[in-house]
Amino acid sequence: MDALKLISDSSLKQDAPKFEIGDTVKVHVRIKEGDKSRIQVFEGTVIAKKHGGISETFTVRRVAHGCGIERVFPLHSPVVDKVDVVRRGKVRRAKLYYLRDRVGKAAKVKERIG
Numbered sequence: 001m002d003a004l005k006l007i008s009d010s011s012l013k014q015d016a017p018k019f020e021i022g023d024t025v026k027v028h029v030r031i032k033e034g035d036k037s038r039i040q041v042f043e044g045t046v047i048a049k050k051h052g053g054i055s056e057t058f059t060v061r062r063v064a065h066g067c068g069i070e071r072v073f074p075l076h077s078p079v080v081d082k083v084d085v086v087r088r089g090k091v092r093r094a095k096l097y098y099l100r101d102r103v104g105k106a107a108k109v110k111e112r113i114g
Helices: 002-010 097-101
Strands: 024-033 036-050 057-064 067-074 080-087
Touching: 024 067, 036 067, 036 097
Parallel strands: none
Antiparallel strands: 024 036, 024 080, 036 057, 057 067
């Protein structure tokens, strides 16, 4: 078990993006279609971060055409090209699952200053 932990610690991305729960992010995802690959951008609010270490994941939520869409991304995956923080959010919860029940302005997250 210790050997597995050593391998996972050494293979972690050192340039892993620094973002928190409530931040609005742009996730650049590498999509493979046939023999070609392209980058697709998924922008939304980070509502959860789970686990830690090599298996860390984060959930991003957005509303498109009145329908809520959530995607779970592995943080240390080669599929995730980069994560850009658009704006910082001010929240007091570790998980923002309550945003699923809210629509319109009620689903907004306040911006953190500083």
